[in-house]
Amino acid sequence: LAEKSNSVVDNDSKRKIKDKGCIPGLPIDGLPVYTGKEVAEHQDPDKSVWIIFKAGVYDVTDFIQIHPGGRELLLGAGNSVEPFWKVYSQHHNQQVYRILESYRIGNLREEDRLKEDRTQDEMESLEFIPERDPLLLVHHEKPFNAETPANLLIQNYHTPNNIFFVRNHLSVPKVEEEDYSLEIEGIGLDRTYEFTLEEIKTLFPKHTVTSVIQCGGNRRNDLNKVEMVKGISWQLGAIGNTRWTGARLVDVLRYCNADLEHPEIKHVQFEGLDLDAKSEPYGASVSSVKAFDPLAEFLLAYEMNDEELPADHGYPIRLIAPGIVGARNVKWLAKIILADHESQSHWQQNDYKSFPSNKKQASPEEFAQAHAIQEMPIQSAICLPEDDQIVQIKWKRIDDQTKPFLDVAGYAWSGGGRSVIRVDVSIDGGKTWFDTELEQETPTKRSTTTFSWTLWKSEIPLDFNQLRNTGNQIEVICRAIDSSYNMQPARNEEIWNFRGLLNNSWHRINIKVV
The missing domain is CATH 2.60.40.650 (Immunoglobulin-like)
Known part of the structure; x- marks a missing residue:
């Protein structure tokens, strides 16, 4: 694969690439050295696409068509993919590392690498980091992902806030109440409605539901025993049971005079304040039939176990979609959209979908056809x-x-x-x-x-x-x-x-x- 670049990689260098295959981005003696400017010249998928990861330079031109995220790989074209991989953390596993190293063509010049490190350090220094309990079993620091230790899970029927598992797909946004507003728009509404946190608290009856939230990847580590899979190696603690309090979704929509019987409303989309590397929000959607059902208990929650919602769990408001995979329980809720189609976010379209055991990867077309996980199994x-x-x-x-x-x-x-x-x-x-x-x-x-x-x-x-x-x-x-x-x-x-x-x-x- 390395021969597809404009440079020559000798057999000894190929052997070194193979030897280093599971430790991506390390400098490898004998490979060509490229400047950041040279890498940036390769951004055209019709010609060549190069990317950077740590000290490595990779020609991924032929990989674009089979990349599970489709042409989103082009967002990193000519640049480092590290900021994107911090967002899409499923890339951090040995299988992906091996695939990446198979496209290795060279090393990034040290001067450019140090510049890249300084830029990322400056960005990370500005991140908001909430206080977290040391009892949590941490899998990733950025974005933060941690689970409840097994022995603590069964000590309380309602999982305490401080040890409730944390699944963050992106950096935690720092939200000030005075700056916060929730927008509601879409089909069946005469205009866009906006609510402050105080209005959500005072305009609507306070409702409480006890509900489990479980990550779709809970107990993933057991599947790794069969064959390595992609994603955080959750044990059995990516689950918790809590009292959530807030305004019922149907109450808020009725206040907006939403036509809940409108035949074109098929899905309800939810967007958060957490943004990815291209400033797109985390998003998800559920069917309107489920979301509009009063017995489904969908909630715009602002309390967790009778306390203010913690930052890691979505302050000031998160969606609670009881009985549905945790990925749809959108945190830091910023917008609700009544729509005729699913959310087009990465996490609705290219993640949280399952495939037959004989498949080792899926094409963008296969991801598009697969059903997004909603209700969770026994x-x-x-x-x-x-x-x-x-x-x-x-x-x-x-x-x-x-x-x-x-x-x-x-x-x-x-x-x-x-x-x-x-x-x-x-x-x-x-x-x-x-x-x-x-x-x-x-x-x-x-x-x-x-x-x-x-x-x-x-x-x-x-x-x-x-x-x-x-x-x-x-x-x-x-x-x-x-x-x-x-x-x-x-x-x-x-x-x-x-x-x-x-x-x-x-x-x-x-x-x-x-």
């Missing part, structure tokens, strides 16, 4: 004990005999307002299943719908004969069933996809008991 996970833990056996007296038990606990949840009706636990590979005790929110009288999770626990009897055969090693498995009798698939291999989304296979951990 899910459960074991939080206690944790994987690879050495666990003390619990002894309990039953019928005048002292018997060994294992304490197991976790969470379960299903999207779309479906309740969890059962959680089972097995320690023999799924041959035998044990019941669990469920802690759940009671649905309101007017609906059987619930958007909150179920915390579960169980005492599993142990068999010493079985333990002797396994050297005291136990695989603990859990599975959940929801009110529509949806069940989790048994194995990761059944639902593996290259984006690592929607992993709801039986959760399995391996422990040793003593």
Whole structure:
């Protein structure tokens, strides 16, 4: 691939590129050196497109047509792609690094590299960084992404604000209340409406809903055990259950005299104040049928667990779309659009979509045809004990005999307002299943719908004969069933996809008991 550039790369240099393949952007001896000005001359897709990553120069002319983001790759043409990769963090994985290095043609001149570093440092020094709890398990610093430790998830039915997982796609905007306004426009409206935070708080009834938010990539690390996927390697803590308070979306739209029966309104688009490298806002959309349903409980939330919405979670207002993938719960909400089409944002069109397990990548056309994830499937996970833990056996007296038990606990949840009706636990590979005790929110009288999770626990009897055969090693498995009798698939291999989304296979951990 390197031969496609205007320079000659010898065989020894190609070997060095291969050797360095998983550490992108390092200087490689023997490769041509280019100035930033020379790279900038290659921005025409009909001729050649070069990009910069750290100290590396790459000719990606032939990659444009198969790039999952389509021709958005051209935004970095002739320049560094680092600012874009900080936004689109799924690029930071070994598979992408290997692909990038296969297009390597040279090194960036050190003087230009230092200039690029200074520019990025200056930009980063201006970023607003909220205060964050050190208990969070951090995956990325910029943009900040961190999850709740498993053992803390089940300590509270309502996940505390300070340890609620953080999924930021872009930098956190610093918003002052006096400067904030929410715009509502689109089909079925006579004009564009604007509301201040104070107006949202005072003009509309205060409504509270307890709802889970779960990232579409929760439990992605289990899919990596099958084959590496793209995206943050979330464990099982990219989920939380919280009391959200604000104005109902339908109340606000009715105040605007929106024609909610208008036949052309098919989607409701939401845009945030967080901007990408080309100053485009984070955006998402949901169907109007779902958004306009009063029982769907869509909320313009300004409180989280009866406190002011924290900056990392969308201050001053975020959308709460209960039962729907976290990516549609837009933070720092700036605009609502009633439209006849989906949001055209990157995150609606080129991310948060799943593909068959035989596909290792998808073309822009395939992304365009794929259905955007909305309602989340049935899910459960074991939080206690944790994987690879050495666990003390619990002894309990039953019928005048002292018997060994294992304490197991976790969470379960299903999207779309479906309740969890059962959680089972097995320690023999799924041959035998044990019941669990469920802690759940009671649905309101007017609906059987619930958007909150179920915390579960169980005492599993142990068999010493079985333990002797396994050297005291136990695989603990859990599975959940929801009110529509949806069940989790048994194995990761059944639902593996290259984006690592929607992993709801039986959760399995391996422990040793003593």
